[in-house]
Amino acid sequence: RVFVVSDLHTDYPENMEWVRRLAVRAGPPGAGEGFDALVVAGDVAETRDNFARTMEALRARFDAVFYVPGNHDLWLRREGGRYVDSMEKLTALLDACSELGVDTGPRTIGDLGIIPLFSWYHKSFDKEKDVNSVRVPSLEMACKDFHACQWPLDLGSDDEALALYFDKLNDKNNDAIEEVKKKSKQILTFSHFVPRQELCPEKRMLYYPNLPKVIGSDYLERRLRAIHDNAKDGAACHVFGHTHFCWDSVVDGIRYVQAPLAYPRERKRRINGGQGWLPFCVYRDGFNPEIYPAIWSDYYNKNRREPENTQLAPWVAKYFSKYYGPPVFAKQTESS
Template identity: 60%
Template sequence: MAVGLGAPSRSFAAGSGGGGGGGGAGRRKKKVFLHSVPTRCLIQCRTREPATKVYAVSDLHTDYSENMAWVRGLSIDSYASSALIVAGDVAETRENFAATMKLLKDRFRRVFFVPGNHDLWLRKEKGLFLHSLEKLNALLDVCRELGVETSPAVVGDVGIIPLYSWYHQSFDKEKDVSGIRIPSIDTVCKDFYACKWRQELSPKDTSLAICFDSMNEVHRDSIEQIQQNALHIITFSHFVPRQDLCPEKRMLFYPNLPKIIGSDLLEERLRLIHGANGQPSACHVFGHTHFSWDVELDGIRYVQAPLAYPRERKRRMNGGAEWLPFCIYDGALTARLTSCRWSEYYTLNKRDPNNIDLAPWVARFYQQQR
């Protein structure tokens, strides 16, 4: 479990072949870059823009008509001088992705994006892309055409840093739930067949996590400029940087969820940016699990503001839609959210990953499956 980690275990990169290479030093030497990841230099950080609000949202999933209607319903005027962080999972198809990002760019002065897993699905693309990295390049091209930003930049006094990432199953360090029949990850996680990868990459080892993490290296100089000049820094990713940003396994209808949500490399990288002990101005926005979340851990504030699926909003799993997009910055980091059921729960209750006694609602669910 990733509790208070400043750096992941050195055993992370162990393996050979498609499994992610050798140890930490070997991993850092081998860099994987996509030709179309933006490489333009950061505009001089000392050239300040007027103070602006920064909003955050993730998991728009606009392939659902209700979610696309929500985006269309955002005010044309209210956000005209503001920036928006979009922490992945915009849409499954390139067509819907482009339509969604255009709507957002029409409403916000600046829009920032990192890809999520659904953005790279190919099952409805009719053979347009050979693999998911090719689709990623196409989505980045769309972003450039629309003026959506996928590189670090400064907005007023705040630095905004997108972090590319992918999950790996060894991210899960907690005790597994036993005594019930849990479907396999391959069965439950559509990524395993909706995404396609080059031969050397696999979702079953660390190779994808390393590949996506290496994409951040091209922005090293830009990040250093931001660290030197910005008064506040907000990093963001789609995937989860530490396991204690997800409910314990006994609380989950799918207890193996932590194996497909996060990356140790992501926490390591954002700690390099914000500092091992964090700082009052440090914030990281993430997505993917659809649980609204707002908590400070080891000096960094972690926030998830998901639109999620329509059925989840009806159950208010994400806290509803009234508070979205969430204003995370307005001259300083804004007050903590009050609509985050799970992060509030763990503020009041100590996390106990060794307790694998199923929560009542989970126990009832599996009893019904028999």
């Protein structure tokens, strides 16, 4: 069996507790029937110490644990100057993984190939019309990565430089990926960031309508499509994380799944974080045909996407009028 989860955020004690309970519940590796693997699609913890504690607990429960780094994993603000920049922390996390026996490269288990893909977001990933009826806080204000991560100078300024840098990190696995493709009947690729914009709700539905500018990568979609290029029907799956929206939908022959634990406050509101059904069992001697309950992908499996429509959803309009006053172009919005 292969289970998937993302966005564990175990700096929250409730989330660390969830991991510990999960680790205890099913006994040590090999205690269950067959082989159980867990795919962790990034954002484990903000500090290296919590990261290592989390992965150690998971490794004590699962026969294999796979991981790719998320943005929170590369934050430096609580590391006390331990790393010069986020690249040095990235190396430290990958070293911790090899010490703990956590896989960060491609590997075949039974008939299934599991391939982690490094990625980072770029603004130009967002191709949809902006919401301009309200004043949306800047990306630098809304997204802590701009302060909590530090990058080498040549990577910090250009929009696509980081996305390209992270994408290129996958090149070192090209031979291993080819091997895995030869040996496997099905393939599961996974990343922290989002590969396609339609895997995120439209801007008018979002409390932060500029969210699509800090979530995804076109390079990632290109790379995962190349890996799944001649997959048979139902044999290709990509797992992602980051936006904390549960997701399960098939786009052009590839199944896309997000199964985030998310923040405790999100689980309480029951809108995006999963809980009872996590980690989600995506594979049991073949991909699980059951599409799992996810509010937004259920919505888009039934309703067409209308990115041209920028009229705020009622809950977003209410949120903006509470925190930012009435919409700037309220009249046009009402009459349209």
